[in-house]
Amino acid sequence: MEQRTIKRFLKNPSSLAGTIIILCFILIGTFGPWLIGDQGLLIHLDMELKGPSAGRLGFAENGVDVLTSLIYGARISLLIAMTSTVISLSIGIVYGAISGFFGNRIDAIMMRIIDMLLAFPGLLLAIYIAAILSPKTINVVFALCATGWVGYARVVRAQVLSIKNYDYVIAATSLGAKTHRIILIHIIPNILGPIIIQASFGLASLILAEAALNFLGLGVPPGTPSWGALLDQGVSYLFIAPHLAIFPGICIGITVLGFNFLGDGLRDVFDVKSQ
Amino acid sequence: MQTGTASQINEKLQKPKELLQIKDLKKHFATTKGTFRKTTQIVRAVDGVTFDVFKGETLGLVGESGCGKSTLGRCILRLYEPTSGEINFDGQNITKLKSEDLRVLRRRMQIIFQDPYASLNPRMTVGNIIGEALVIHKLFTDKVARQKRVAELLSIVGLRPEALFRYPHEFSGGQRQRIGIARALAVDPQFIVCDEPVSALDVSIQAQIVNLLQDLQAEFGLTYLFIAHDLMIVKHISTRVAVMYLGNLAEVAPSSELYVDPKHPYTRALLSAVPVADPTRKKSRIMLKGEIPSPINPPSGCKFHPRCPEVMKICSEVTPPLIQISEKRQVACHLYVLN
Numbered sequence: 001m002e003q004r005t006i007k008r009f010l011k012n013p014s015s016l017a018g019t020i021i022i023l024c025f026i027l028i029g030t031f032g033p034w035l036i037g038d039q040g041l042l043i044h045l046d047m048e049l050k051g052p053s054a055g056r057l058g059f060a061e062n063g064v065d066v067l068t069s070l071i072y073g074a075r076i077s078l079l080i081a082m083t084s085t086v087i088s089l090s091i092g093i094v095y096g097a098i099s100g101f102f103g104n105r106i107d108a109i110m111m112r113i114i115d116m117l118l119a120f121p122g123l124l125l126a127i128y129i130a131a132i133l134s135p136k137t138i139n140v141v142f143a144l145c146a147t148g149w150v151g152y153a154r155v156v157r158a159q160v161l162s163i164k165n166y167d168y169v170i171a172a173t174s175l176g177a178k179t180h181r182i183i184l185i186h187i188i189p190n191i192l193g194p195i196i197i198q199a200s201f202g203l204a205s206l207i208l209a210e211a212a213l214n215f216l217g218l219g220v221p222p223g224t225p226s227w228g229a230l231l232d233q234g235v236s237y238l239f240i241a242p243h244l245a246i247f248p249g250i251c252i253g254i255t256v257l258g259f260n261f262l263g264d265g266l267r268d269v270f271d272v273k274s275q
Numbered sequence: 276m277q278t279g280t281a282s283q284i285n286e287k288l289q290k291p292k293e294l295l296q297i298k299d300l301k302k303h304f305a306t307t308k309g310t311f312r313k314t315t316q317i318v319r320a321v322d323g324v325t326f327d328v329f330k331g332e333t334l335g336l337v338g339e340s341g342c343g344k345s346t347l348g349r350c351i352l353r354l355y356e357p358t359s360g361e362i363n364f365d366g367q368n369i370t371k372l373k374s375e376d377l378r379v380l381r382r383r384m385q386i387i388f389q390d391p392y393a394s395l396n397p398r399m400t401v402g403n404i405i406g407e408a409l410v411i412h413k414l415f416t417d418k419v420a421r422q423k424r425v426a427e428l429l430s431i432v433g434l435r436p437e438a439l440f441r442y443p444h445e446f447s448g449g450q451r452q453r454i455g456i457a458r459a460l461a462v463d464p465q466f467i468v469c470d471e472p473v474s475a476l477d478v479s480i481q482a483q484i485v486n487l488l489q490d491l492q493a494e495f496g497l498t499y500l501f502i503a504h505d506l507m508i509v510k511h512i513s514t515r516v517a518v519m520y521l522g523n524l525a526e527v528a529p530s531s532e533l534y535v536d537p538k539h540p541y542t543r544a545l546l547s548a549v550p551v552a553d554p555t556r557k558k559s560r561i562m563l564k565g566e567i568p569s570p571i572n573p574p575s576g577c578k579f580h581p582r583c584p585e586v587m588k589i590c591s592e593v594t595p596p597l598i599q600i601s602e603k604r605q606v607a608c609h610l611y612v613l614n
Binding site for chain 1: 349352354377378381382384385386388389390393394395396397398399407408411412455458461462
């Protein structure tokens, strides 16, 4: 099944396109800054706010090279999105699995807590948290996780509820398996499909949320070139140097599109009925 | 030698020993509603069942879908918590056993499932599925020894040892059922609940699996509770048969007698519905009125009375107890209380 899944994944145009786009950005974010070297970081005061020319995407205020900032930005934006997703996912899986597996009163209480969190618009809560904390990259991750895990917890719970009554789970119980063994070996591996799909959509929305936080000036510390922060800086010069806002916008757009393609593709790949 | 055979004969002459005694077992499911989990309805899936299973025998348990057969089987294994009643296994009351004692007990009783596609974890290799019990109970700590034991189990159920590293989807329904049987055998159980083990299989495969179960019983001295709705398979495999209707036992009898001379009107109706492969024989099918009632709101008195062709006035008022009508037969019907 594993091999068939991989084969279907590679044959699906949507998941393939998504993977290529995201891989490109990850490679750029990982190796880009190292390739540019110190040259790219030079400040060209004479070129301040100059538009794109051959091989360059123009310069920002103080003569900072836009292309260099975007490459550093890819690293920071993707890192924030991925770290937040991994943390949210871990919390979500543990919370959802406990709630779904034990059911009854525990489930009722845990789900009411989630309902309360969902009553706030997610981004608003993130803005609130980011506003009270100091502007640090780690705090952005924290603000995004604070609301991000809720969605995963709900998906995991729903999946656990449906799978915990499968015969192979009951068989494990009748063999004398302990609860943690049943959850870790028999339930979690069998619900990974929907969770991975959710995570790829989640990554897209986290990139947007991170950009939104930075755009509102509540994100990474000043001077850190995340895409959202670059967009924020560009807005002030929208009429005299539109390239400052356009290029980070394009980067955000393409990455989000890439993750959404991946999510769509994964959904088709994991959905047996769509074959 | 002489004394050995004599004592064996003696043992056979002696009354068979009970391995399992069920006393007035009930399992009610409550459907809840709202945040405060208010009970709205009670499903009486198993509603006071009493019977014994003797060592080495196969007790067939038959009844329509939804009559509580599977629930009863799972309650016995403590996979569901019984609402009330008592389960004695080999002289030990297991109704209230707590986690650690229960885990020890799990080695002695096992279950085989109906659906061979849902009963095996799709992400585990066959070797890991069968070997899991050995890991849980720390029977073989050495990996090589464990693999050897799993290969041995595979050959016992008629599969090749190569199956060890394959995944369940690579096998057919019948083969998967064999894997499920090997998993149950891994812990050396004394008692196995076979929860409709052949209902989901092709007719040709059904015979193979039933024969395998019989061979295993002879080889390992197993005791079966064989749940099914196919009366002919039950006749073939069972020593005794219990007929269940809407959470209660209607009749318990040796298989040889039940099929020849059914006592309870429900048993008669069930048996008359079995197709006979003889076109010249005249069918006298007893048609039951109406549908099987809901276990949420079962009829008063005898639960079978609204559909019974021989219903009497007393039937809707008094619940007939399961009474002994001959040495080996029990029936719950007012027709026999009167006599």
